[in-house]
Amino acid sequence: MFDFSIVTTWVDQFLRTYLPEFWVLAIEFVVVGVVMLALYAVIALVLIYFERKICAFFQCRLGPNRVGPYGIFQSIADMLKMLIKEIIPINHTDKLLFYLAPFFVVVASFLTFGAIPFGNGLQAFDFNIGVFYLLAVSSLGVIGILMAGWASNNKYSMIGAMRSGAQLVSYELSAGLSLLTMVVLSGDLQLSTIIEKQSDTWFIFQGHLPAVVAFVIYLIAGHAETNRGPFDLPEAESELTAGYHTEYSGLQFGMFYLAEYLNMFIIASIATTVFLGGWMPFHIGGLDGFNQVMDYIPSVVWFFGKAFALMFLSLWVRWTFPRLRIDQLLHLEWKYLLPINMVNLLIMVGIVLLGWYF
Amino acid sequence: MKSIYTYIKSVLNGIKSLLTGMSVTIREFFTKKVTEQYPENRATLYVPERYRGVLVMPHDENNEHACTACGICEMNCPNGTIKVLSKMIEPEEPGGKPKKVLDKHLYDLGMCTFCNLCVISCPSNAIIFENSFEHSLYTREKLKQQLNKEGSKLREKKKPQA
């Protein structure tokens, strides 16, 4: 398995031999930032295309196929259009909050993006409290949504934002608890350690039933946090026209749009990291030949493969179910997910104490 | 205890119903798509004969049509889509009556409701609906058409109908 940290360390040392400490850090920060931004944009574009095609296939149609071969340039065309579309100045808005809100949403998702280990050694920063960090920053996005809803001075936006607040506060709990279940199993918060511990078998197989339950709950809660159907109440198209971003146009709307897709990716990658071993290949204890074959596949491919598989699942759910109503949404969380999660956590603690895991 | 049982049962039933739904969509995911690819399929596109796309006045090879300018179509049209302008021509041989012939048969495609009343009421079958549909334009005026071609004449009765 190729370790990308060799490359990064080499670059770091190379720079250090010629430049003072300050400049080395400055250059590295900029480079990492730019690479991350580019990756962010590219992933978003790919995802938009990916979703459109998959959605079309679920709906018995073909989806974009006239812009480039198989329509692969569709999202680029969308982006080009969006970039130069007029941004309408709106009267009676809270100007500062209105213009700040899209950035908040994007920055929140970008911050989370930075901590994701994309491959062996490919991680911008590796906190020792990684899981905690992910949970903390990924929920910042809702502040942007609330700001957008409030500042727009539009009743639809307002209702959308309020719904979003209620939704996020509740589902953050489930997401946190299900991740906590896995932290109990791994005994560590650092993402690299968590992945390292899954080198033999992924956590989802290690932790028996509780791990599977936690996985499912995390997927549901994560799905809800990204505000996508069937949990897309904040922007519920048929009720609130476009919800919290009703008044946004052009690039500002583009940012919301981008962040929505990126959030989907982030949730999928957190689930991949914590439950499916991140970039770790699929190993079966005892079958060395098989394991070696698996090792030949690059870690990045493993990571993105798993993440996309999870995203496919999320799209599948999204394009099948009707939207929940706000009270049902809260029922689901407080009456079903949360109690199940609590019991699940207890069982997991028991399993770990008794040492029943692999 | 019973409440726990119903609770678990409702959870499982809910999950089952969701999975049934998902099984339907995944089945559709892999079935053949029904999309017809217009305009790629222009050559093979089947538009039924009877489809009413635009009103036309068929002309034969001698540039002759069957319209006698009687104006029945204009009268029957519910919203004034058709205007029949006639003119009097002097008789060829002296002593004959002046004849009323068609000057312009004006038709506004942008106003037509395709109710077919003009066609069924036409006593000489001079106009029919054609099944073409590619008529989008950039200007409103061009939708107003003249159905009889320049220099066309009324087909003589004696001639066998084409």
Place this chain on the structure above:
Amino acid sequence: MEAIKQLILATAPEAVLEEKAHLTVTVAPDDLRALATALKNDPASRFDFLIQLTGVDEGENFSVIYFMTSTDDMTRQLVVKTYTTDRENPVLPTVSDIWGTALLNEREVFGFLGIRFIGHPDMRHLFLTERWKGYPLRKDYDASREANPVDVTSYPMSDHSETWVKGKDGIQHEKIQLFEEDDYVLNIGPQHPATHGVLHFRTALDGEIIKKIDVNCGYIHRGIEKLSEGLTYPQILHFTDRLDYLSAHINRHALCICVEKAAGIEVTDRTEVIRTIMDELTRITSHLLSWATMCMDMGALTAFIYGMRDREKIMDIFEETTGGRLIQNYNVIGGVMADLHPDFQRKVKAFIPYMREKLKEYHQLYTGNVIAVNRMIGVGVLSKETAISYAVSGPVGRASGLSCDLRKIMPYSAYGKVEFKEIVRHEGDCMARYLNRLDEIEESLHILEQLIDAIPEGEYCVKTKPIIRLPEGEYFQRVEAARGEFGVYIQSRGDKTPWRLKFRSPSMALVSVMDTICRGAKVADLVTIGGSMDYVIPDIDR
């Protein structure tokens, strides 16, 4: 009927009874309310279902015609007429507290003829704006565009309504506030994905909960009834398709029957069967679309696409035979416009098993889905009493336990020859309405099955006179459209054009109950209820 006559004469001794196509009672305005109450409450008559009320400008006076039936026996029909001779300032007593139907219908009459109904709680224009000059259905109305030019200025909407009540010193004018001071009023519509067109709900909210809905129509009011007064009967036909465009065939069928009956034209058996088949196919497309849009409203876009996909099959069949997809222009007076396409029978036969298969898929995908079930069961309950009061019919009425299928009650065309079930449910919630539609598709398929092989030979269209004149009189025809009872009322004075023509729109009744059944529900429920009601706006506004 004798008992009813006696009842009428006992309550209003000066009433004039006439035996026309229906028993017609002409009554002075002062006696109207007493008569109406008696007719509704007396066990012998029990005329609790006011189908429609129509205002007519008779020349020297204005009359209002109430067309009513009883839910005990839907074939029992009665026409009550009242009139006012005051053309300057016409007033009549309201019946809106007796029949809910009158609430919107009287507003319509007010907008069209300027008749004020004393005691009506909300006397605003229904279709036209308050600034509109003149009353369009008056015969002396200036219809030129100069009188009312197109104005694109947006005016703020008034939060007040008006009412005229009888006080001590004559008729008093009062202002009514529509919403409370601190209501959070959300404008849903006129351009909103959930209103299925251009309807405008002003919704007072308490958080997510609906306190009150103020329905505003008229954003697609095209004045069809006025236009019809200047056109011949074959020309009017093309409007019917554009009323409720989803049941285009059925509407057109209604007008055709009405004119044929009045003019004494007998159509062939072949025509009857073809028309029935077409009606049923139309009903299937309509219910499919309604299913699809309801799912879309609830957020399941995929279900929407599936519904539209299967609808295309019927569109193909239509297009081949009639030459139109949505608006077919197929029925004409005396028959149908063209004979069936040679492929018609084969395609319909292939379609029936296909549709059955797909219905199963719909049930799997959506009916059992726990989210959908929770969103539909117990939501927007329409009680049977309300349904009757507001004259709600069709699948919605039948979901509230009201047996009102006109195909069964007074069979027309070939419906007498086929057997099918009338689907009645008693829950009255969204789920019942939803299931009713799917079950009706099944029944329609069953009717198709019986008819498709039994199309008799014969002429598809009988020859009619080039100019059709209806003898003087009033004609009313009711048929079962996809959304409920569709009615055509023609008042003829012997001309080739009608003196007054009125379409009874099933959707109007559906919209008029929205306020009642939405109160206390959530915003998301409004969308579900709207989807399950499945109103078509151009049908309301005409």
Place this chain on the structure above:
Amino acid sequence: MEVKDIKIKGIPHEEFNDNEYLEKYVEELRANGVGIVTGVLDDMINWGRSNSMWPLTFATSCCGIEFMSVGAARFDFARFGFEVTRNSPRQADVIVVAGTIVDKMAPILKRLYDQMAEPKYVIAMGSCAISGGPFCNSYCVVNGVDKIIPVDVFVPGCPPKPEALLYGMMQLQRKVKVERFMFKDKKKQDK
């Protein structure tokens, strides 16, 4: 870009209607002159715009149902990149006026149009939107939406076949592809 260079997959240039209009349109735009850099940039922008027309979900009557059919599986305008129907006018690029516009609706249509962000386009779908259609003699029907808002493409039919609407959308694509970013058509803004 010359008119003849506009490529639409599937239909050759000559078979399109109303090429004369486009030629005239290009000439008018050319009168302002064009730099090389902006020329290339224009092509790129126009490519993006023309392939990503997000329609506003706006329908008043019958044509709206056909508009929905175009969005559904069989005709699927997603293939052209028109997929994302936006409910908020701020985010839409093209408004397909599907159905009759009556006097009461006219201010609302105008407002919707004003709420849309530039560049915005209008397709008048069906007889009613083009001229008032069946109801053109009525006392309260607007005889053609071009009296209220500038229309780019007229799609005749009552209602038009879904294919006809797709054809109309391709016509609009062609029009967008000759536009200039820097020198916008003045006529449209004056209206």
